[in-house]
Amino acid sequence: MEKLEKFTGVYNIEDHIATENLNTGKKVYGERLIEVDDKEYRIWEPRRSKLGAAIMNGMETFPFKTDSKILYLGASSGTTPSHISDIATNGTIWCVEFSPRMMRSLVELSRDRVNMVPLLDDATKPRNYLHLLEKVDILYSDVAQSKQSELFMENMRLYLKPEGIGIIMIKSRSIDVTQSPKKIFREEEKKLKTGGFKVLEKINLEPYEKDHLAMVCKFAF
Template identity: 45%
Template sequence: MKLKPLKENKNIFIDDKGRLYTKNLVKGQKVYTEKVFKYNNEEYREWVLKKSKLSASIKKNIGLVPINEGDRVLYLGIAAGTTASHISDIIGNDGMIFGIDIAPRILRELVPIIYKRDNIIGLLNDSDKPDSYLHIVPKVDIVYQDVAQPHQIKIFLENIDYYLKNRGYGFLAVKARSINVAKDPKEIFKDVRKSLEDHSLNILKEVRLEPYHKDHAMFLIENK
């Protein structure tokens, strides 16, 4: 099996069967149920599509993946760190992820990961109160959000206003059923798009995440 870098991001790799990988920042460490293997004397971790909305969005042709070595990332809803670990691989030791989660039990699952990864800081905070971590989180290159709340758009926009640099990027994973279980997801995603545009954000791409994540979409935005 051979790997080659994605044209959209040289630190994400694809094999001849279309599976995605990142180069393991911590050799020997598995974060979840992903496969780990060696290729050309380097270790790679499979980025499982059904375990990560970001990898699913890449597979669904979101296009540009503007996450680079050395980037600072604010991750809202980091949970157990599945997706964050792959972002950690991409940004390397010169980058940093500030991971916010409100659930102590879930955040404890992150501890074994960040014990060996110096580029992730886990913060027990409420992403609905972005001013509560101003003393820790600086301006960032990326805001990534995966928060299943009815007001998840408001959370995203407020955190962008506080933390995202000009010309920075945001990934918003929208779970339609968390916003309104009775409304057609297409209409919800249309409403989300309008909210982002009304906030003067440049929407670079919107992709639906089926069949990997039902009733989900990923929005990639740029802060003007």
């Protein structure tokens, strides 16, 4: 079975993408485990992870490194953070999640993954966790609500290093179900540009996620 490294810590194996399992023998969300060259890999399911979908759809800007410091907003039960955890083995992922039910799963997952730090908090109030983390290299946001771009930018201004990268997963239906997704995506991009950010890349997540767009950003200055 052939394995090719696509990005740091992300591999093409057959028709799939995968990450090397930080916890050998353990699954996170029912994903397949496969062995190649005496190492175990977790298949990264694009229908279960928007970042996985973005990679499958041709994402070019992939800032995650082995020592990256990452703030993840909307971590849910930890599906995507677990793959980032496989990559950033010497880094830290601060995982903000608002739902106590999801947080229970996230805390359990973090027992086995020491580079993941679960934070039960509200991403719309980023100063709440100001004392808990440092400036980060990457800010990743997957928070499905009407002000998703605003909270993304507020967190970026507080926590992202000047040279850092921000990634937002925009869900158009959480913003306005009456408007076309294309119009909403244009409006959200305009908000980011007006807010002082440069959009480096846009990736539509169809067919894995309906009415979703990934935007990769950095500070414009």
